Amino acid sequence: MKKHNFYAGPSILPEFTKQKVAEAAVDFAGTGLSVMEVSHRSKEFVAVMDEAVALVKELLNVPEGYSVLFLQGGASLEFLMAPYNLMKSKAAYLNTGSWAGKAMKEAKYFGEVVEVASSKDKNFNYIPKAFDVPADADYLHITTNNTIFGTEIKTDLDVPVQLVADMSSDIFSRPIDVAKYDMIYAGAQKNLGPSGATLVIIKDEALDKTGRTIPTMLDFQTHIKAGSMFNTPSTIAVYACLQTLVWLKEQGGVEAMEKINIEKADLLYAELDRNKLFVPTVPAAEDRSRMNVTFVMAEGYEALEKEFNDFATSKGMIGLKGHRSVGGFRASIYNAMPADSVKALIEVMKEFEASH
Numbered sequence: 440m441k442k443h444n445f446y447a448g449p450s451i452l453p454e455f456t457k458q459k460v461a462e463a464a465v466d467f468a469g470t471g472l473s474v475m476e477v478s479h480r481s482k483e484f485v486a487v488m489d490e491a492v493a494l495v496k497e498l499l500n501v502p503e504g505y506s507v508l509f510l511q512g513g514a515s516l517e518f519l520m521a522p523y524n525l526m527k528s529k530a531a532y533l534n535t536g537s538w539a540g541k542a543m544k545e546a547k548y549f550g551e552v553v554e555v556a557s558s559k560d561k562n563f564n565y566i567p568k569a570f571d572v573p574a575d576a577d578y579l580h581i582t583t584n585n586t587i588f589g590t591e592i593k594t595d596l597d598v599p600v601q602l603v604a605d606m607s608s609d610i611f612s613r614p615i616d617v618a619k620y621d622m623i624y625a626g627a628q629k630n631l632g633p634s635g636a637t638l639v640i641i642k643d644e645a646l647d648k649t650g651r652t653i654p655t656m657l658d659f660q661t662h663i664k665a666g667s668m669f670n671t672p673s674t675i676a677v678y679a680c681l682q683t684l685v686w687l688k689e690q691g692g693v694e695a696m697e698k699i700n701i702e703k704a705d706l707l708y709a710e711l712d713r714n715k716l717f718v719p720t721v722p723a724a725e726d727r728s729r730m731n732v733t734f735v736m737a738e739g740y741e742a743l744e745k746e747f748n749d750f751a752t753s754k755g756m757i758g759l760k761g762h763r764s765v766g767g768f769r770a771s772i773y774n775a776m777p778a779d780s781v782k783a784l785i786e787v788m789k790e791f792e793a794s795h
């Protein structure tokens with residue numbers, strides 16, 4: 440039976456990426472060695488890193504004056520590296536969920552954290568709209584897509600300060616205006632590759648302003664100077680990211696991807712709004728994530744949750760169980776998720792509805 444992968448991360452990757460990685464796991468770039476066995480200083484791997492950086496710049500239209508890095512430590516380490524490198528004394532944070540909260544916790548080690556708004560009052564099921572950002576804040580930190588709660592900021596905000604964004608779960612899902620950001624970061628394991636690589640896009644000019652001494656590995660300058668090779672990168676993870684970037688370019692880039700993502704998300708939300716058994720957890724259409732579609736059983740049908748999960752699993756739908764802080768279900772439909780898998784899920788929902 441065909442499996443449809445709705446896991447939130449690590450999650451579905453393009454067939455192209457998996458095929459290329461499988462080949463390179465045995466014979467990388469004609470070396471006769473695995474991509475896991477070659478030196479990161481070999482000319483073959485240096486070419487992989489260079490091409491991956493160049494493709495990130497091309498696909499996101501990164502302006503001059505920004506560095507692109509592939510680091511380790513996940514987005515979680517960037518919660519710390521962002522304020523360590525960018526926060527002089529005060530930074531603003533928009534609290535849209537657990538990941539934003541974790542980012543705020545780390546920032547508090549470095550100065551004053553102003554929570555400009557929070558959607559905690561409704562279990563983070565919306566994106567706060569009206570909030571003031573102090574003009575003297577060093578940046579506003581946002582989580583563009585809230586993987587757990589299924590909300591997403593789908594535009595580049597207009598605020599009086601530069602943005603720092605955790606784009607772990609929606610990077611490359613739409614075009615972005617990089618110039619509005621001092622820093623963008625993303626763990627690779629949703630829209631880019633396997634876990635083990637973290638993408639960072641950082642504005643060079645924003646660095647060296649804190650007066651702080653930063654330990655070597657946590658200093659962005661270290662990694663910029665060393666071309667992401669200060670320490671040994673995860674060669675297979677970066678190789679996989681490169682293949683996804685190549686695939687993305689072939690699909691028509693982030694503009695084409697956005698169109699497909701809107702179509703997929705619209706299909707699924709339309710079914711959730713129609714089907715009597717389910718309700719999306721995010722009421723406002725403009726706040727609904729195109730990447731993580733969260734839903735619960737409708738009132739009166741709560742007792743069917745386990746039965747639906749078992750039914751969907753029996754039909755090849757994998758990874759639909761929602762995060763424990765929301766409950767219910769979460770269909771993660773990242774870039775690599777074919778529209779056919781979304782349609783297959785909708786069929787399963789309809790079939791379940793018909794039998795109840």
Ligand code: PLP
Nearest residue numbers: 513514515538586605607608626
């Ligand atoms: N930020 C967001 C939005 C996430 O979805 C995740 C992981 O799921 C993280 C941060 C943490 O990423 P990592 O596990 O790479 O540290």
